[in-house]
Amino acid sequence: xxxxxLTCMTMSLVMIATVSCKMENRKHLELKLxxxxxxxxxxxxxxxxxxxDSVAFNAPDFTFYITLYEDPYKISDLRKxxxxxxxxxxxxxxxxxxxxxxxxxxxxxxxxxxxxxxYVFSNENADEKDDKIEMIITxxxxxxxxxxxxxxxxxxxxxxxxxxxxxxxxxxxxxEYTTMDSCRLxxxxxxxxxxxxxxxxxxGAIRQAIPEIKKELKAETRQVxxxxxxNRLLKITAVSTNGLRYRYIGATSGQTADVTLxxxxxxxxxxx
Numbered sequence: 001x002x003x004x005x006l007t008c009m010t011m012s013l014v015m016i017a018t019v020s021c022k023m024e025n026r027k028h029l030e031l032k033l034x035x036x037x038x039x040x041x042x043x044x045x046x047x048x049x050x051x052x053d054s055v056a057f058n059a060p061d062f063t064f065y066i067t068l069y070e071d072p073y074k075i076s077d078l079r080k081x082x083x084x085x086x087x088x089x090x091x092x093x094x095x096x097x098x099x100x101x102x103x104x105x106x107x108x109x110x111x112x113x114x115x116x117x118x119y120v121f122s123n124e125n126a127d128e129k130d131d132k133i134e135m136i137i138t139x140x141x142x143x144x145x146x147x148x149x150x151x152x153x154x155x156x157x158x159x160x161x162x163x164x165x166x167x168x169x170x171x172x173x174x175x176e177y178t179t180m181d182s183c184r185l186x187x188x189x190x191x192x193x194x195x196x197x198x199x200x201x202x203x204g205a206i207r208q209a210i211p212e213i214k215k216e217l218k219a220e221t222r223q224v225x226x227x228x229x230x231n232r233l234l235k236i237t238a239v240s241t242n243g244l245r246y247r248y249i250g251a252t253s254g255q256t257a258d259v260t261l262x263x264x265x266x267x268x269x270x271x272x
Contacts, residue, residue: 027113031057034106045228047092049165050121061118061136062110068123075123075131077168086135088164089119090145093137095157098150111142155240159185162233177201178248189260190237191245198250206248207257214259217246221261222269231270238266 035057046052050068057063068075078085096103110117117137150157166183173179177197184191196206206213224230237244244261261269 027109028057028059030109031062031113031115034109035062047162047165047229047232049168049229057115060113060115060139062115063118063120065120066122068121074169075121075133078121078133078135081165081168082133082135084164084167086137088161089117089135089137090141091157091161091164093117093142093145094148094150095154095161097145098157099154104146107142107146111139111146114139117142153240155236159190159236159240162236163190171195185241186245188242189245190241190243191247194246194248195251196248198252198255203250203253203255203257210257210259214261214265217259217261218265218269225269234266234270238263238270 035055038055042055043051043053046064046066050066053065053067055062055064068078093103093107097107109115116139119135119137120132121135122132152160163183163185170183171179171181174194177200179195181193181195184193196203221230221234225234241263243263244266246259248257248259249255
């Protein structure tokens with residue numbers, strides 16, 4: 001009798017394990033098929049920072065393979081700003097989950113399969129040809145995305161995501177007198193902070209020249225407006241903020257001068 005009971009229990013456990021294994025295999029198969037379907041759309045631009053070459057699912061990782069554009073991004077920059085880049089990805093996933101039709105379906109499949117999203121970045125720069133960096137959005141991260149009570153618009157979330165990567169490559173030398181140090185959203189205005197060497201440049205002259213500087217900025221921005229990252233940033237900024245501002249700060253005096261492109265200015269720049 002005891003032997004019969006033990007045999008039945010063993011068979012039940014085997015059946016449960018078999019069913020569980022089949023369910024797990026089905027979940028993984030769905031993700032492999034999803035990767036195959038996505039690959040029809042790749043290569044494709046990845047928010048202006050590089051090209052998504054392909055995707056693949058090998059449990060537990062759904063992996064996006066991305067080659068960075070040669071200029072201005074480098075693997076070394078990503079490595080230094082890894083935490084910020086991950087935060088940016090989280091914001092973009094929140095936007096996808098909340099506002100895109102397919103977003104919840106895909107993210108819920110990943111969660112259900114206890115899977116991660118992995119990003120593998122490589123670079124075509126000669127000095128970093130064989131260098132790579134991996135970033136992982138874990139299942140717990142995806143649960144956080146799913147359970148976040150989103151109150152912002154899709155464009156606002158996308159902008160927050162982009163802001164997390166805006167410091168890549170900074171500080172950046174703009175000319176012999178000026179360095180761009182950082183970018184922040186201040187009073188709902190996208191603000192770039194620039195340090196000016198006011199030992200060699202009269203800061204009062206900068207204030208007087210603000211109308212001319214603004215005119216030049218509009219013309220220069222119009223010239224690069226069709227670059228993927230610039231175009232995306234301009235469109236999102238025009239829709240979700242009160243404009244774009246360059247704040248010049250004297251390195252010695254601490255004086256400030258603001259040059260602001262209003263939403264109307266941005267719309268004019270984007271017009272064909």
